[in-house]
Structures are given as C-alpha cells and as structure tokens.
Amino acid sequence: MSVIEIENLAKSYRVYQKHEGLLASIGGLFRREYRNVEAVRGIDLTVDEGQFVAFLGPNGAGKTTTLKLLSGVITPSGGSATVLGHVPWKRENAYRRRFALVMGQKNQLWWDLPANESFRLHQQIYRIEPSQFERTRDELTDLLGVRNLLSQPVRELSLGERMKMELTAALLHRPEVLFLDEPTIGLDVVAQYNIQKFLRHYQAVRKITILLTSHYMKDVMALCRRVVIINLGRIVYDGSLNGIIDRFGGHKIVSLQFTDGRIPPDLARFGEIVAQETPRVKLRVDRKVIHEVLSGILAQHVVQDVSVEDPPLEEVIAAMFTLTNVEEPEHPQLAPATE
Amino acid sequence: MLARAATSWTILRISLEERLVYRGDFALGTLMRFLPIVTQVFLWGAVFSAVGSADDGQARIVNYTYHDFIAYYLLVFVTRAFSSMPGLASGIGRDIRDGTVKKYLIQPIDMIEFLLLYRVAHKVVYYAVALGPFALVFFLCRGFFPGWPDGPTLLAYLASLAMAFLLGFFLEATIGMIGFWFLEISSLLFVYMLFNFFFSGHMFPIDMLPGVWGVLVRAMPFQYLAYFPVAVFLGKVSGPALARGLLVQLFWVVFFAAASRLAFRYGVRRYSGFGG
Numbered sequence: 001m002s003v004i005e006i007e008n009l010a011k012s013y014r015v016y017q018k019h020e021g022l023l024a025s026i027g028g029l030f031r032r033e034y035r036n037v038e039a040v041r042g043i044d045l046t047v048d049e050g051q052f053v054a055f056l057g058p059n060g061a062g063k064t065t066t067l068k069l070l071s072g073v074i075t076p077s078g079g080s081a082t083v084l085g086h087v088p089w090k091r092e093n094a095y096r097r098r099f100a101l102v103m104g105q106k107n108q109l110w111w112d113l114p115a116n117e118s119f120r121l122h123q124q125i126y127r128i129e130p131s132q133f134e135r136t137r138d139e140l141t142d143l144l145g146v147r148n149l150l151s152q153p154v155r156e157l158s159l160g161e162r163m164k165m166e167l168t169a170a171l172l173h174r175p176e177v178l179f180l181d182e183p184t185i186g187l188d189v190v191a192q193y194n195i196q197k198f199l200r201h202y203q204a205v206r207k208i209t210i211l212l213t214s215h216y217m218k219d220v221m222a223l224c225r226r227v228v229i230i231n232l233g234r235i236v237y238d239g240s241l242n243g244i245i246d247r248f249g250g251h252k253i254v255s256l257q258f259t260d261g262r263i264p265p266d267l268a269r270f271g272e273i274v275a276q277e278t279p280r281v282k283l284r285v286d287r288k289v290i291h292e293v294l295s296g297i298l299a300q301h302v303v304q305d306v307s308v309e310d311p312p313l314e315e316v317i318a319a320m321f322t323l324t325n326v327e328e329p330e331h332p333q334l335a336p337a338t339e
Numbered sequence: 340m341l342a343r344a345a346t347s348w349t350i351l352r353i354s355l356e357e358r359l360v361y362r363g364d365f366a367l368g369t370l371m372r373f374l375p376i377v378t379q380v381f382l383w384g385a386v387f388s389a390v391g392s393a394d395d396g397q398a399r400i401v402n403y404t405y406h407d408f409i410a411y412y413l414l415v416f417v418t419r420a421f422s423s424m425p426g427l428a429s430g431i432g433r434d435i436r437d438g439t440v441k442k443y444l445i446q447p448i449d450m451i452e453f454l455l456l457y458r459v460a461h462k463v464v465y466y467a468v469a470l471g472p473f474a475l476v477f478f479l480c481r482g483f484f485p486g487w488p489d490g491p492t493l494l495a496y497l498a499s500l501a502m503a504f505l506l507g508f509f510l511e512a513t514i515g516m517i518g519f520w521f522l523e524i525s526s527l528l529f530v531y532m533l534f535n536f537f538f539s540g541h542m543f544p545i546d547m548l549p550g551v552w553g554v555l556v557r558a559m560p561f562q563y564l565a566y567f568p569v570a571v572f573l574g575k576v577s578g579p580a581l582a583r584g585l586l587v588q589l590f591w592v593v594f595f596a597a598a599s600r601l602a603f604r605y606g607v608r609r610y611s612g613f614g615g
Contacts, residue, residue, distance in 0.1 A: 072444060073445060091444060110357060113353065121350065125446055125448050127346075
C-alpha cells in the first residue's frame with residue numbers, strides 16, 4: 001500500500017539577487033533583481049508502507065524542499081502529492097497528527113524548560129492518552145539513553161542529547177510517517193551510531209515509513225535499502241544502494257602487495273595508479289577489463305596480496321553529481337531506473 | 340472541546356513556567372516601566388508653573404488640572420499594562436525569518452491561539468510582580484484621583500481593559516504577520532509604535548486635540564489602547580457615549596482578529612520555508 005505518492009511535483013522560488021558593495025545596496029533600494037530558482041522540477045515518487053528511503057543529493061539539490069513540501073511547510077508551484085491520503089499543504093490537523101518532521105540542528109523544544117515539559121505539551125497537542133504517553137516516552141528515552149536528562153533544561157544539553165530529545169518528541173505520538181532532514185549532522189561519531197542503531201530498531205519494530213536525507217554515507221548504508229538520488233531538482237536514480245555502484249561505478253579498485261618489496265614500474269599500463277606506498281599500490285581499473293588486468297599482473301609479477309573492491313560510495317555519487325550538473329537530464333546513463 | 344481546553348491550559352501553564360525562569364530580569368524590567376511617568380509628571384509640572392500656579396491645583400489646560408494629568412498618566416500606565424505587547428510583532432517576524440514558524444505549521448496547533456495563550460501567561464506573571472509596586476504608587480497618589488467610579492462604570496472599565504488587551508494583541512499580531520511578505524518589519528513596527536505613542540493617548544490625553552485632528556485621531560483604533568479605558572474610569576465618557584465607545588472598541592477587536600487570521604492564511608501560502 002503506498003503511503004507517499006508524488007506526481008510531477010515542482011517548486012520554484014523567487015530569490016532576490018543582492019550584489020556586493022554599498023553602491024549596490026543603495027541601488028537595491030530602487031531596483032531589485034530577482035532570480036527564479038527551480039528547487040524541485042517535477043519529481044515522481046511512490047513510497048510504500050514500512051519503507052526506509054534515503055534521499056541523497058548535493059547541497060541545493062532539492063532534498064529539503066521536497067521534505068518541506070511533504071510536511072506541508074510550503075506549497076508547491078505545480079504537481080501533486082499525497083501522504084497517507086492527505087494533501088500535505090492543506091495542513092489538516094488529521095494529517096499533522098500522523099506524521100513528524102525532525103530537522104538536524106533545529107530546535108522545536110522549549111529552550112529554557114526541561115525536555116519533559118515540552119513532551120507534556122506534545123502530549124496535549126497530539127491528544128496522547130496519558131498511560132500510552134508515559135510508556136512511549138520511557139521506551140524512547142531508554143532506547144536513546146537520555147532518560148536521566150528529562151528534567152534538565154534543553155539549553156544545558158549537548159547537541160547530541162538535544163537531537164535525541166527532538167527525536168523522542170517527534171515519536172511520542174507514534175507517527176506513521178517520519179521525515180528526517182539530516183538528523184545526525186554535526187554530531188559526534190558515537191551519537192551518530194546510537195541514533196542509527198535506534199532508528200534501525202525502531203523502524204524494524206514499528207514498521208513506520210521513513211524518509212531520510214543525509215550527507216553521511218554511513219547513515220544511508222546502515223539504514224536504507226532504497227536510495228533516491230536528487231540533483232538539480234530532478235530524481236536521477238531510484239533503487240538499491242548496490243545498484244548505484246553497479247550502474248555508475250564504472251571501475252574497481254585493485255589493491256596489490258608485491259612480494260619482492262618493489263613496485264614494478266610498468267603498472268601504469270594496467271590502470272590508473274591512485275595510491276602508492278611501497279610495497280602496496282592501488283589501481284583504478286575499468287570493470288570491463290578487470291579480468292585481463294588481473295591475469296596480466298599475476299602472470300608477470302609475484303603478488304603477495306590482492307583485493308578487488310568497489311570504489312567508495314561517496315566517490316561514485318560525487319562523480320555522479322558532477323556528471324549531472326551539466327543540464328542534460330537525458331543523459332543515457334542517468335535515465336531513472338527502478339529495480 | 341474538553342481536549343482543546345486541556346491543551347490550552349497546558350500551553351498556558353508551560354508559558355507561565357517559561358516566564359518565571361528569568362525572574363530577576365523580569366522583575367527589573369517591570370519596575371523600570373514606571374520611570375517614563377516621572378518624566379511626564381515633571382513635564383506637566385513645568386508647563387503648569389509656566390502658565391500659572393501648579394500647587395493650588397486649580398489652573399486648567401484644556402480642562403485638565405495638574406492633578407488630573409497625574410491621575411491620567413497613572414491610569415494610562417495601568418491600561419498599557421494590558422494593551423502593550425512587547426516583542427510580539429518582532430517575535431513573529433523573527434520566527435518567520437529564522438524558520439521557527441515551521442513548528443506551527445507541522446504540529447496540530449493554531450499559531451495565533453498559541454501566541455495569545457503565551458501572552459496571557461506573560462501578562463499574568465507581569466501583574467503578579469507589578470501588583471505590589473502599582474498598589475503602593477496608587478496609594479501614595481490617591482489624592483490626585485477623583486475617587487472610585489460606581490459599579491456599572493467599573494464594570495465597563497474592566498470590559499474596556501480586557502478588550503484593550505485583545506486589541507493590542509491582534510493589532511501587533513497582524514503587523515507581525517506582515518513578516519511573511521516583508522522579511523524585515525522593524526521600520527513598520529517603528530511607525531506603529533510612533534502612531535501608538537501619539538494617537539493612543541499615551542503621550543497626552545487625546546481629548547485635548549482640537550477640531551479636525553481630534554476627529555481624525557478618534558476614528559483610529561489607537562485610542563482604545565490607552566485613552567478610552569482611562570476616560571471611562573474618570574467618568575469622561577458615560578451613558579450612550581460609553582455604550583457606543585465599547586461597541587466601537589469591540590468592532591476593532593473583531594476587525595484585527597480577522598485581519599491577523601487572514602494575514603496568517605495568505606502569508607503562509609507565500610512562505611518559502613527559509614531558515615533551512
């Protein structure tokens with residue numbers, strides 16, 4: 001059953017162009033230049049119940065705008081979307097009680113009061129039944145390890161602790177859909193790991209639908225099986241994580257360690273040398289010729305250790321972004337595919 | 340219905356708690372508000388000495404004796420304790436600019452209702468802190484007052500105070516909502532404050548204004564934020580004029596309540612979600 005249905009959704013902003021300098025500022029009093037920014041240019045997406053989907057894309061790709069459209073914060077310039085059968089930008093209370101939005105580094109809790117008070121307010125606003133409220137709150141704060149911080153004013157918590165409180169607040173009313181915008185941004189490794197662990201567990205148990213945007217590959221790899229890549233306001237890929245590498249990672253990284261402690265000088269003809277630290281060397285080799293390259297090297301040299309790996313995911317995706325920055329959505333390699 | 344009342348009560352309670360966090364700052368600010376009156380008292384004292392005698396209390400300027408002025412300003416102070424909304428419009432403008440307004444869009448709450456309850460909490464704490472000093476000052480200055488008004492007048496006065504609160508709230512909320520169209524509203528607010536200062540009776544009683552000026556100023560809603568309730572208390576407005584005045588005040592409350600609601604609805608449509 002599909003929970004999120006997006007059809008040809010588009011959003012463009014009029015952005016005032018401010019040029020540098022005092023003279024320009026004065027000029028701006030009389031004449032203003034505007035630029036039309038098409039943040040989202042007609043995207044189609046369907047997400048079924050219980051899916052955990054990652055939204056990837058460079059800054060300015062349209063990820064956060066899409067989340068804001070789906071949570072009803074802004075209205076679109078064109079197209080349509082429904083979440084749980086509701087049109088988000090109508091902002092019906094019935095819809096608002098069924099979803100939650102958490103944005104990294106942004107606060108929805110009262111700054112000077114303990115988190116518990118904000119939770120009590122949430123209980124009232126979302127009409128959560130008292131015993132269920134206490135059970136849910138305790139369960140969430142236990143899982144996130146912040147139970148003992150409930151009476152401390154939010155301003156006195158660290159960034160990681162505050163983020164955990166924000167997550168707790170967002171999940172108190174047991175939303176069916178959760179939108180997460182860079183939830184682990186700025187957090188230390190331990191906090192990131194804990195939040196990932198929590199989200200994975202929570203999603204597996206409650207089977208809620210989650211849309212996550214993140215710049216951290218670790219978040220994506222740990223949590224999502226389905227990845228949607230957005231660039232310049234369009235979806236350029238929609239499928240599994242491995243599928244990205246299969247489709248866009250056109251090469252492999254071959255790591256070699258030579259027995260006689262020397263690196264042969266003729267390696268460059270097998271592939272591009274990306275790293276070299278005697279006696280180890282890394283080569284970037286086109287997938288299509290990997291077999292011949294390996295046989296060639298092994299035949300001609302004595303190799304102590306060899307491994308063949310996919311290129312780092314970040315590299316593949318970054319390359320993809322650069323590729324799609326040229327405005328040709330009809331690039332054959334990038335025609336949207338589903339798997 | 341009951342759930343809504345419970346929600347409202349919780350918002351009120353939590354707002355009260357928040358107001359009480361910074362107690363020292365709050366108390367100091369409250370006491371400092373008395374200072375401008377001192378200036379005005381001295382100003383009119385000087386005016387009266389220039390005109391004739393201030394001490395016998397009989398010299399009049401446009402029907403006000405020196406003592407009348409002191410009583411007037413003290414009462415304006417009380418009214419403004421109800422109708423002034425420090426930080427409301429600028430707070431809304433700031434919330435829009437930095438993205439905090441998102442909270443009101445994604446949670447099942449009504450922004451205007453929420454802000455109103457928060458203001459009520461703010462005022463309750465303010466009155467609790469200010470009650471002592473207020474009572475003391477009024478007790479010391481009781482000689483300037485013509486005495487307590489009768490029952491019905493007192494009721495009318497309390498009604499006009501309550502409406503002054505609502506009018507002040509909805510007026511400033513409407514201005515704050517303009518932040519959806521113009522990101523920077525501080526100049527607009529400055530103009531509003533200026534108008535408020537001159538035309539509400541804050542600076543001087545507006546019934547001192549002659550002819551066409553008086554008519555113009557009385558047609559504006561500002562007088563109901565300061566002058567009108569004071570006039571009711573002092574018995575300057577009575578009978579049918581009083582009833583009419585209360586109705587007009589009610590009209591302005593409804594007008595700006597609707598204006599703020601419309602401004603919110605259309606403003607949100609324009610909202611681009613800035614601030615990340």
